[in-house]
Amino acid sequence: MDAEYRAGGLPDPEDESGEFASEVPERRAAEVDAAGHGERLDRWLTGLAPEFSRNHLQALIERGCVTADGKTLLKPALKLRAGQRVEVELQPTDESRAFRAEAMALAVVFEDEHLAVIDKPVGLVVHPAPGNWSGTLMNGLLARHPAAATLPRAGIVHRLDKDTSGLMVVGKTLEAVTALSRQIAAREVHREYLALAWGRAEEAFVVEQALRRDPVSRVKMAIAPANLGKPARTDVFPLGVGEVKVGVQSRPVSAVHCVLHTGRTHQIRVHLTHSGHPLVADTLYGGVPALGLTRQALHAARLSFEHPVTGEALALVAPLPADMAAAWAEIGAGALPEG
Incomplete structure (x- = not known):
């Protein structure tokens, strides 16, 4: 569980212009x-x-x-x-500066008065943390929606890794944040990913392995016995296989569609590595870079859930970013299935 961040509770953060007031040390x-x-x-x-x-x-x-x-x-x-x-x-x-508004361009694919769905780019950190006390999605949300300063985590209800691209939903009211958090806990928010992984994955498979923090490397997650970890399940569906040159040899790379049933930290990355298919360029888990990719080849492509206030069924899709789109085309992979 991530540490709880709360953007509220700070002394009067804004002046009349809507910009954060300067502080005289x-x-x-x-x-x-x-x-x-x-x-x-x-x-x-x-x-x-x-x-x-x-x-x-x-x-x-x-x-x-x-x-x-x-x-x-x-x-x-x-x-x-x-x-x-x-x-x-x-x-x-630096910690006290974390909850500051910072104007940034955010790709918003859906928004109303209750929530927004963001297409997060590669390299954007979600929460302030040691080494990244500014320039995070939270900072951008505080600039875009000043009322976020009154919400837990500025309305962020789930996260993506820094180098994973794709869709995230954020609440804009306490009612929406509370309802979305409950939906996620009840596994009613459906998240689907596109990934490029080493090896030949030509049939669908399921990985159902509990996860915990790696006891040796604290920056990693690891497969755990059921009684020591948190349950996690990932369904994996093949979308195509191509051959990639690595040095003088050719190695197969598979395009896969991953459906999460749980949302554990690094879940897809660990589950695919455990199955013998580490993500391309996921060096933390043994995935060799290829196809011009310098970050793990993982994209949150589809997000579907019931609107927490109106009850409307929402299904949002984000196209592959340029780096993954080029790699995807190079191996001739198929598209994300409809529905």
């Missing part, structure tokens, strides 16, 4: 007393600004935010002298 200063003589700069600053972690204060030092008697100090381990007047510009942490 607080400046805090003090003179080093006899007890602080010879102490490391970063350690001494924890006394001046105890609400910040030592790691964040070290980052501020390295950014040039700390001065002593007007001279910039850049080394956290610098030893202080009694009588120095140290001043620090207390810039906010």
Whole structure:
């Protein structure tokens, strides 16, 4: 389960223009007393600004935010002298900047006052997290729909990996977010993917294997005994097989249509690898790059569900992005079945 992010609860985030108000960093200063003589700069600053972690204060030092008697100090381990007047510009942490509106172009395939369906591009991170505190889909949603700041996760009810493209639904009201979350938990939101995988997959098959976090590599998921993991099922249907040159040899690559019955992290990637068909260019799970692809060949192509407010049956389709479309054409694969 992902950590819960909530975009609300922040002090008055917008000014009258609808843009996020600028913050003037607080400046805090003090003179080093006899007890602080010879102490490391970063350690001494924890006394001046105890609400910040030592790691964040070290980052501020390295950014040039700390001065002593007007001279910039850049080394956290610098030893202080009694009588120095140290001043620090207390810039906010990266985490505190995560829930900021950032205007970005989003491909919206359906929208009304209750929800929106986005065609997420490759490379767009969904939630703010270490290493990606800005430039995420959440930041874009906050700019597009300011009321998202009052919703859990800014209305995001499910996710795609950074390098997986395709359809995602987001709620625009608390009523819609709650109803969509319940539909997903009840497996009433149907998600279908197109993928290119190594090996010859010429008949339909089902992978029903529980998943858990890999006990060796925390960035991976792994097959688990049923009593230790979360149940997961993927149905896989063939759409074509082609031959691809890898060095001097030819290897088969299969185009497949994957239907999720559960939505576990990395589910298709792990299930196909377990079946001997790692995704093309999914290097995390042993898939060799080919066909010009530099990211896992996985696209969320179809999303269908009942509108949480109106009850209308919605079925949205997103065409393959350019990189996968070119690879798909190269092996002569068939189209996503209708319906």
